[in-house]
Amino acid sequence: MSIENQDLENAINTLKGADEGIRKFKSDFTERLDVIERKANINRLNGDPVNIEAKPTTAWRETQTGKPVLVLERKHALASLDESEAKDTPSLGRVLRGIILGGQADDAKELAEERKALAITPDSDGGYTVAGALSSRWIDALRARTVLIQAGALTVPMDSASLSLARVDSDPTVSWHAENAALTSGGPTFGAINLRARTAVALVKMSLELAQDSANIEQILQSTLTNALAGALDSAGLNGVAADAAAAPTGVFNTAGINTLSTVGAPTSYDPIVDAMYELLADNVAMEDISAFIAHPAVWKKFRKLKTGISSDNTPLVQPDEVARLPKLWTTAAPLTGGTTAKGMVADWRSLLFGMRKQISVQVLRESFMGSNLQVAVLAYCRADFAVTRPTDFCVLPGITV
Numbered sequence: 001m002s003i004e005n006q007d008l009e010n011a012i013n014t015l016k017g018a019d020e021g022i023r024k025f026k027s028d029f030t031e032r033l034d035v036i037e038r039k040a041n042i043n044r045l046n047g048d049p050v051n052i053e054a055k056p057t058t059a060w061r062e063t064q065t066g067k068p069v070l071v072l073e074r075k076h077a078l079a080s081l082d083e084s085e086a087k088d089t090p091s092l093g094r095v096l097r098g099i100i101l102g103g104q105a106d107d108a109k110e111l112a113e114e115r116k117a118l119a120i121t122p123d124s125d126g127g128y129t130v131a132g133a134l135s136s137r138w139i140d141a142l143r144a145r146t147v148l149i150q151a152g153a154l155t156v157p158m159d160s161a162s163l164s165l166a167r168v169d170s171d172p173t174v175s176w177h178a179e180n181a182a183l184t185s186g187g188p189t190f191g192a193i194n195l196r197a198r199t200a201v202a203l204v205k206m207s208l209e210l211a212q213d214s215a216n217i218e219q220i221l222q223s224t225l226t227n228a229l230a231g232a233l234d235s236a237g238l239n240g241v242a243a244d245a246a247a248a249p250t251g252v253f254n255t256a257g258i259n260t261l262s263t264v265g266a267p268t269s270y271d272p273i274v275d276a277m278y279e280l281l282a283d284n285v286a287m288e289d290i291s292a293f294i295a296h297p298a299v300w301k302k303f304r305k306l307k308t309g310i311s312s313d314n315t316p317l318v319q320p321d322e323v324a325r326l327p328k329l330w331t332t333a334a335p336l337t338g339g340t341t342a343k344g345m346v347a348d349w350r351s352l353l354f355g356m357r358k359q360i361s362v363q364v365l366r367e368s369f370m371g372s373n374l375q376v377a378v379l380a381y382c383r384a385d386f387a388v389t390r391p392t393d394f395c396v397l398p399g400i401t402v
């Protein structure tokens with residue numbers, strides 16, 4: 001073999017080795033990337049990455065028992081607390097389809113086995129209690145669609161119907177002490193936060209044909225029930241309810257001791273939001289802790305149309321830097337009276353606790369609807385409550401003319 005041919009063969013072998021090395025590197029890199037993605041959980045909750053393998057570390061104490069109570073920020077998933085959580089857990093929609101169709105489903109036996117594996121069994125009321133991993137995933141889906149959680153409200157999983165936590169109603173007074181002078185009394189004032197599980201109910205009706213024949217019935221059932229419950233939680237957490245008020249949370253707008261501006265009227269600038277932020281700053285809330293402004297979409301439309309005020313100039317009014325950086329969340333659960341007057345709220349929303357029982361119950365109502373309309377209905381209910389830990393972390397913007 002000539003020197004030239006030998007050199008060419010060596011070069012080819014070198015390229016083959018390099019190619020094999022590249023393939024091995026690509027395989028290793030892909031495998032490592034899969035691991036990283038699983039650990040980081042590329043699915044997102046409220047715009048933040050959810051690390052489903054890292055459990056929340058913040059824990060408070062229940063006043064009556066002294067037991068630790070875990071507190072979840074919006075970036076945490078409740079499912080991370082459930083050691084039985086698995087990637088192959090069937091979706092809520094699939095489980096609901098199995099419950100609705102029963103033995104009429106083409107995969108009835110498989111669906112029944114899945115319910116058995118998830119310990120979903122009929123309860124004394126003729127419904128089904130969804131607990132464990134599937135319930136945690138459903139609650140996380142609720143949290144992801146709840147504006148109050150997106151704003152920063154903390155989630156407190158409840159193992160019983162009520163939960164009592166301590167809070168500081170007033171900060172301690174600090175004084176300078178002269179030698180041999182009497183000490184000035186100025187200790188903090190403590191109070192209690194009482195979370196009591198209250199029942200939110202959602203009812204979804206559908207024709208029997210739709211339940212049996214629709215290819216996307218699983219997705220429709222899951223999203224419809226989840227969105228309905230999330231909307232009810234937002235509405236009660238913000239406003240309470242008018243009818244049978246004792247059955248629902250008080251609502252942060254109705255909480256005593258929160259800051260309230262004078263009636264805003266028709267805004268011509270972003271001054272009302274600035275004023276609300278100032279009220280929080282004056283109560284020692286750090287600027288970076290003011291987490292969101294929540295109001296009805298009608299308020300968004302009003303502020304979005306603000307112009308510079310210069311004659312014949314339709315340029316949108318520029319927001320002050322701090323107002324521009326403040327997250328703004330729009331929800332029809334926020335107050336709007338007569339279509340013309342709204343309320344908004346600026347807050348450090350971490351001072352709002354969302355207590356949630358870790359079971360959700362589902363009932364299929366056939367008898368009430370089957371006879372006349374050939375319909376079935378799914379009744380789902382969860383038990384939750386809201387409580388404010390520091391009222392001065394909230395400021396209401398009342399009477400916004402939209």
